[in-house]
Amino acid sequence: MNKITRCLIGLFSLLIILQACDYNDYDNPPEVEKIYPIYRTNSIEELKALYTEGGTEIGIEKDFVVQGKVISSDKEGNIYKSLVIQDETGGIEVKINSNGLYNYFKQGTTVFVRANNLKLGAYGGTLSIGSVPVDKNYENDFIPAPVMENYVIKAGEGEQVKPTVLTIPTLSSKYNNMLIQLNDVQFLESEVANNMTFADGVNKLTENRTLVDPDGNRLVVRTSGYARFADTKLPLGSGSIKGILTYFHDTAQLTIISINDVQLDKPRFIIIDLS
Template identity: 30%
Template sequence: MNIKMRNVLAVIALMATVFISSCRKDDFDTPPAGGSDPGLIATTTIADLKAGYVAGNFDSIDTDIVISGVVIADDKSGNFYKTIVLQDSTGGIAIRIDISDYYTKYPIGRRVFVKCKGLWLGDYNELIQLGGYVDNSNPSQPSVEPIPYTLVDNYLFPGIYNLTVNPKLVTINQVLADPDFYQNTLIQLNQVEFADADTGKTYADMVLQQSSNLVVKNCSGGSIELRSSNFATFGGDNVPNGNGSLVSVFSVFGSDAQLYIRDVYDVAMDTTRCAGNPPPPGAGVNETFSSQTSGSDISLAGWSNTAVVGNRYWRAAVFSGDTYAQATAFGSSLPNMESWLITPAFDLATADTLTFRSSWGFFVHNGLSVWISTDYDGVNFASATWTQLTCTLAVQADGQYVWIPSGNVPLTAFSGNSAHIGFKYSGDGTTNTTTWRIDDVIVK
């Protein structure tokens, strides 16, 4: 790879093309299913692209290099601004683009190919970035600037949708020990919580209208910062005060390690804190799944999506504008499949009635059942006690895609301070392949 510094005239030429390039706007509310790749082939990996870079240098790329990766962070929630984060099997990179609401074209889970020739590789305080040109207006602090919006289509080529990037399960110590390796990749920390001093705060400072850094710690004394923008849709939400898991994009700012969540669904902290104080259960549950992305595994704050047998999870789907959760063994080679979608904890003293809707597709078996637990801690599924509930579920005679109300399912017979509801799907890839759907889960 031949990467070298170009004359500043290259920057001027790039900017001049902004005024002679034609504009194109691609609008759609819901990403089409599947999509297709553009016929490009990645010629190098993200790790190899970054391998020779030295912090503080700004290198122009003048060879025909193509990388590809899956979008792991977009701007839908507002926590990422004009920066798209791609990850392949070797690493991740941030690409600056001068487009707002780009999640409509480059949503999380979509593969994107990038023609790198003509772009610049630089860093923002050691966070490596690709951009359109270098701003040298402040010679002591040059910066890689976004690709002008009229030129983005010359460099970024979207491909298929609904690809899953599983976060790397790591510890705080691991990412702090090798920040270059984890930079701009999706990671998951388990058994972590917000510091005591931050549990009463919101993700961002909405009073002063500024971003906030909050401390996330484990029970061994390790800690790392979570940074959230005041422009994020969740900026005014209170952080949870329990212990659990955190999925985030790992970033750096100089010597400081930072985490960025995509939305609150990345945070699931509803179990006992390190100090031994369990978080208070919620007053109830009211979930329509409308915040979920069709074709992606259900990921909601406080909810557990667990593959007990096999490797399939409950996923979001959309039909006639309605988003719901569904599970199916159809199209798999699994000899057995068991997947659970479990609600956050709720207070039995104030919420004692469950309602929801169910439906099926391509009926061959009864694979949906509903359960309750008063001792599930949000993490250790196998050690919890589950009791099956009696409720009305869709049956074959109801017909395909017909939503059937569960009726009022009483929970007053169960004692304890809190409880979780679990929706269990069981099947296999050979004969028991019915698709089962649930929606409008309410406990009040």
């Protein structure tokens, strides 16, 4: 067997091994540590548990690395300068001072976040990880784009995370910054009857709309005026909707990633008055 033949066999074997990796498996991630000198040391839940009021800087005494899959996309403009990643224990926002992150971090991409020298912060009760801020009025800041890859290491692309299917009554803060799906919901009659849009795209104003289920339970849908679908009229029908759940203090909010995640094309239902 000549050298060229042996090289071709070796390359073919490597391709088979790479194709066999399941990038959607939290417990058995691709063996990227053979490519990058980094590995997961802690879960996202353990990272978030370090937070104290005023923010928490992550020291350099020992490596603190979390691993997750990207569930966000800034392609349609409703997410700004951030990634949201999720593992089997929870989700967290990673603040990065760059636009067009979807070009590099596609949904389903596995990333490592090296938290050392970064700072946990909160806004309205929702946690994020970012740089140590210059302005002390903020608990953390955006990681500068030129040093982004020192902290956020792309491992490999894979299948997108499947949303957790919940109902409005079962929403809780343990799902904060996680991808969820709600079925059998619709926008309020008063909103669709007035031809309201998701937000004010003309004046670039963020606005809230309200989803409701057949029992009258409600959930805020918050949309940026910079979203590509800001001036899209609210769908008339009922159905399912997918997005990232966040909290502003005690108020649950849903952030839509893509207008394609809004599937409200069934007939409207009659809301049962339980009062």
